[in-house]
Amino acid sequence: MEELKTLKIGLLGSGTVGIGVYKLVEAQREEMPHKIGANLSVKKVLVRDKTKKREGIDQCLLTDRFEDIIEDDDIQIVVEVMGGIEPARTYINAALKAGKHVVTANKDLIAEHGKELLDTASEHGCDLLFEAAVAGGIPILRPLKQCLAGNHLSEVMGIVNGTTNFILSKMTEEGMEFSDALMLATELGYAEADPTADIEGYDAGRKVAIMASIAFNSRVTFSDVYTEGITKITSRDIAYAKEMGCTIKLLGVAKNTPEGIEVRVHPMLIPSSHPLAKVDDSFNAVFVHGDAVDDAMFYGRGAGELPTASAIMGDVIDVARNIQFHCNGRISCTCYKELPIKKINEIESKYFLRMQVEDRAGVLAKIADTLGKHNVSISQVIQKNSRDNMAELVVITAKVKEQNFSDALADIAEMETTKKVSSVIRVY
Numbered sequence: 001m002e003e004l005k006t007l008k009i010g011l012l013g014s015g016t017v018g019i020g021v022y023k024l025v026e027a028q029r030e031e032m033p034h035k036i037g038a039n040l041s042v043k044k045v046l047v048r049d050k051t052k053k054r055e056g057i058d059q060c061l062l063t064d065r066f067e068d069i070i071e072d073d074d075i076q077i078v079v080e081v082m083g084g085i086e087p088a089r090t091y092i093n094a095a096l097k098a099g100k101h102v103v104t105a106n107k108d109l110i111a112e113h114g115k116e117l118l119d120t121a122s123e124h125g126c127d128l129l130f131e132a133a134v135a136g137g138i139p140i141l142r143p144l145k146q147c148l149a150g151n152h153l154s155e156v157m158g159i160v161n162g163t164t165n166f167i168l169s170k171m172t173e174e175g176m177e178f179s180d181a182l183m184l185a186t187e188l189g190y191a192e193a194d195p196t197a198d199i200e201g202y203d204a205g206r207k208v209a210i211m212a213s214i215a216f217n218s219r220v221t222f223s224d225v226y227t228e229g230i231t232k233i234t235s236r237d238i239a240y241a242k243e244m245g246c247t248i249k250l251l252g253v254a255k256n257t258p259e260g261i262e263v264r265v266h267p268m269l270i271p272s273s274h275p276l277a278k279v280d281d282s283f284n285a286v287f288v289h290g291d292a293v294d295d296a297m298f299y300g301r302g303a304g305e306l307p308t309a310s311a312i313m314g315d316v317i318d319v320a321r322n323i324q325f326h327c328n329g330r331i332s333c334t335c336y337k338e339l340p341i342k343k344i345n346e347i348e349s350k351y352f353l354r355m356q357v358e359d360r361a362g363v364l365a366k367i368a369d370t371l372g373k374h375n376v377s378i379s380q381v382i383q384k385n386s387r388d389n390m391a392e393l394v395v396i397t398a399k400v401k402e403q404n405f406s407d408a409l410a411d412i413a414e415m416e417t418t419k420k421v422s423s424v425i426r427v428y
């Protein structure tokens, strides 16, 4: 009987995700001949520090020289799980130019330089797949690009960052402090190497840019996305949300409107009965609306070692099948439109506004009057008398353009009777 060939992988990085990928390649060893008609193994692993112990990975596979991978003709598949823009961008371009297929989980890179890399892949007849870059273990990019290709998609929105969802869940359900919840998310391998990307909403913004580009067939980069993180959300905001029958979640929203593409990431108060309110811990969920499919929802683990490795392995197996059938490089960039991007000031929302004001007659009327001058209607007011002649005032507005609301807010903040604007959160 003819001996099966072995497809070799060069792994760039062996942190949380890299170790997960290595484990899955090993765990799937027996299955591969059946799934892809070949064996699959990791031949080399690029790291910065070769002396560091890596769970389950043979020390002799480690290298700190990219040349050991790029110059190895045996390696046909490169899996990039280092993160960051450089040197990942240079390495991926080099691998594609050398005819190697690439699988990456790097949303920073794809959201910024996706077109360049996809073009390089196309020119060299190579595959470049990045399912793990969005929503960890949830299959979402392939469904958007392939399964739902027969639709005009008008909306993709949801929870796409595991770390912030974990933090908000812990703060809401267990009263945990923000910093303790972040530390735990980092220990569990959910957070980025620099967690600022998670908590400031940049990571979710990159994911929304990637999803919008694929869903709407028009290039959206990270710089197009309005981002606001969760660092200003306090336990007091969470308590008010609960009192109002709501939960605070960090949402990513992408809409294809007649005036252009709307792309934003920010915290939002959503009714506790809404399905997204029940997405807790490191889970993510993405809603998609298309003219043919109507509504579809995708749910699963958005971060962590094995869920992310699961998405990468799916891509690796796809690449391996393409190698076996000599059909790599089939899927190229699908951004054939150039749609405008809407400015955040043009977008309409309802707002939750919490402030500290002087506790005396006429203050609320003056605030209502100022909001009214900017065409901002009030739909609910909660006032709590605190101490020292100061009151905490919460105003929920009706739906209004961001520009009107921010103009009104600037005037309110200037008032002598306003001591502090504590929180502004959009309401679903």
Ligand SMILES: NC(=O)C1=CN([C@@H]2O[C@H](COP(=O)(O)OP(=O)(O)OC[C@H]3O[C@@H](n4cnc5c(N)ncnc54)[C@H](OP(=O)(O)O)[C@@H]3O)[C@@H](O)[C@H]2O)C=CC1
Pocket (backbone or CB within 6 Å): 012, 013, 014, 015, 016, 017, 018, 046, 047, 048, 049, 050, 052, 080, 081, 082, 083, 084, 086, 087, 105, 106, 107, 108, 132, 133, 136, 189, 190, 191, 192, 193, 302, 303, 304, 305, 308
């Ligand atoms: N963690 C998660 O849940 C998810 C992560 N991702 C993405 O996957 C990628 C990897 O994430 P994660 O595993 O968490 O990151 P880690 O920080 O845990 O691991 C990064 C790995 O890359 C290596 N590395 C970094 N820079 C270099 C370099 N210049 N040269 C050689 N090796 C380098 C590090 O080596 P050394 O160990 O020697 O320092 C380390 O092994 C990122 O793009 C991330 O955004 C995507 C989805 C989910």
Ligand SMILES: N[C@@H](CC=O)C(=O)O
Pocket (backbone or CB within 6 Å): 133, 135, 136, 160, 161, 162, 163, 164, 190, 191, 192, 198, 203, 302, 303, 304
């Ligand atoms: N830091 C990211 C990891 C997965 O993309 C997250 O928390 O979602």
